[in-house]
Amino acid sequence: MNFKCLFGHRWKNFMCTVCNARQPKPKLRSFGKETKGKYTYEYYAASSADEARLFLSYREVTEPLYYIQVETPEGIWGLDKDGLYLVGLLPFQKNLSLSQCTGKISSINPLSIGVQMAAKGNTDNFVCGIVCGSCGCEWKDGVRLREKTVVKCPQCGKYNCVDTSTRIECIEYGNGQTLLKSTVEI
Numbered sequence: 082m083n084f085k086c087l088f089g090h091r092w093k094n095f096m097c098t099v100c101n102a103r104q105p106k107p108k109l110r111s112f113g114k115e116t117k118g119k120y121t122y123e124y125y126a127a128s129s130a131d132e133a134r135l136f137l138s139y140r141e142v143t144e145p146l147y148y149i150q151v152e153t154p155e156g157i158w159g160l161d162k163d164g165l166y167l168v169g170l171l172p173f174q175k176n177l178s179l180s181q182c183t184g185k186i187s188s189i190n191p192l193s194i195g196v197q198m199a200a201k202g203n204t205d206n207f208v209c210g211i212v213c214g215s216c217g218c219e220w221k222d223g224v225r226l227r228e229k230t231v232v233k234c235p236q237c238g239k240y241n242c243v244d245t246s247t248r249i250e251c252i253e254y255g256n257g258q259t260l261l262k263s264t265v266e267i
Contacts, residue, residue, distance in 0.1 A: 106139045107132050109151065123149045130155035131235040134221060137165060155233070156223075163194040167223030170206050174223075174231050177242060182214035184232060184241030186224075199226040206230070215239040 109132070112124035121144075127133040133151035137160040140149055150159040150168070157168035173179060188210035190196070195207035206223035211232055213219075218236035222243075229244045 107136050109133075109136050119146050121147045125149070125151045127151050127153045127158075129153055129235070130158060130222075131220065133158040134165065165208050165221060166195055166204075167206055167208055169204075170223055170225065170230070173233075173240075175225075176231060177229055179231050179240045180242035181239045182241050184214050184234075184243040185212045186210065186243065186245070187212045187219055196226065211241065211243060213237060213239060214241050 107127065109125040109127050112126065115122045115124070125133075125136065127136060130153045133153045136151060137149065137158060140160055142149060142160055142162045145162055148159055148161050150157055156171050159166045159168060186209055190209075193207065195204070198204045199207045206225055208221050208223050211220055211222050211224075213234040213236065216234060216237040216239070218234050220235050222232040224230040224232065224243050224245055227246050229242055229246065231240050232243055233240055
């Protein structure tokens with residue numbers, strides 16, 4: 082999903098980098114709502130992880146134990162009161178031989194629930210901002226904690242190797258320029 086706004090500008094995180102127009106909310110196929118004990122789930126299907134993340138960016142969850150999950154060919158993306166999550170990594174994401182370039186972490190919250198759950202071994206990943214080492218596209222994806230992970234750029238399709246082994250260099254970008262560099266220990 083590589084949209085351009087009405088004026089032909091580029092998108093970053095579903096927003097136009099020049100005029101701040103927002104990409105339209107996609108219409109996804111709903112598979113209904115289900116309550117399992119104290120847990121409530123809404124289920125949807127999307128054609129791509131990018132479409133799922135865009136759909137979830139329009140949603141908000143404020144209640145505990147309420148989950149919105151979107152199944153895609155690139156895994157199941159979800160949203161709960163703590164934010165965006167990826168249910169599990171795909172097998173290709175552990176195959177480092179697929180790597181075509183080195184991706185960078187653009188944003189991470191080392192105190193997030195996702196990082197904490199990965200540190201405890203409850204999940205195999207946490208979601209953070211990634212910048213493609215080839216085309217500079219920025220998106221959110223799941224990566225392994227303290228290991229290398231392969232993620233696929235939604236814009237150019239290249240496989241990026243992202244390393245979270247001990248220290249992560251976080252780079253904040255704005256209008257294509259580096260605004261802030263910091264190092265996070267996880």
